[in-house]
Amino acid sequence: MEEAQLDLVEERIELERGTTGLGFNIKGGRDQPHVPRDSGIFVTKIRDDGAAAKDGSLQKGDKILEINDKDVRNVPHQDAVNEFVSAGEAVTLVVQHGAEDLLRERYERSVKAKEANAPSSSYRKWIALASIGVATVGVIYFIVKHRKH
Template identity: 45%
Template sequence: MNGSAHSTPTVLDINLKRGPAGLGFNIVGGADQQYIMNDSGIYVAKIKENGAAALDGRLQEGDRILAINGQKLENLSHGAAVELFRSAGEDVQLSVQQRSTLLQNGPASSRSDGESSPALGTWTLLTVFTLAVVAAAGFIAYKRFHPHPRGRF
């Protein structure tokens, strides 16, 4: 054992038959709407209950979709990827890289296909920055109205 916590990602070929509600999942990502910083991949955001993907059971939230019917999704915009899904036909073959079991930070969005979603990393950094500013302002206000007691000698 070399001490590495990384595992080789599993790639699956999943065949889905489009149902009345489509393929049954939503996506995020793309070259123009990166879900993960510096990664233009297309990711599964939400599996719809009783949809084709849920009934199959192999596709999971957070999985990266590598190709649709043999067409790679590398460097595609979000809109172009959505259009590929919409025009893929009734029987759709997906090449999917499963989310690592060590990285359980799946998509935090349930937006439908075609809707944009901010990157989780961007949202998290913004939240941390905002909390730091609020904490600093609170500390300054506290110190202003509660000065350090002066010792008597």
């Protein structure tokens, strides 16, 4: 899967798990992409009572690049979950803020550009009819040229 390069600033965030946990949900991974053409892990929800909400740095739509110095840019979803489970009380994340929105926007622009450059259905129909016409003329020419007088 293609890994999109982003021009976003990376931030290092340190969270203490505490009694309420880290307090956020993730989606994504190499085996179940959350964003088209990207195998990253993305924050999809910040729970009000967790460490992430209390800290305020992590946001919905952030792409998680590292968990305690472990690169998670191209891992299966369960590997990222396992990293969080085994991370201990102090969890250090490296993230790109707003990556999900930017990646989705870039994907939509690329789809629209492809659609704009693709031949329209009326153009394709015209080409098909012209091809049939040329073939028909060829058959008629062959019949006229080879018929016996």
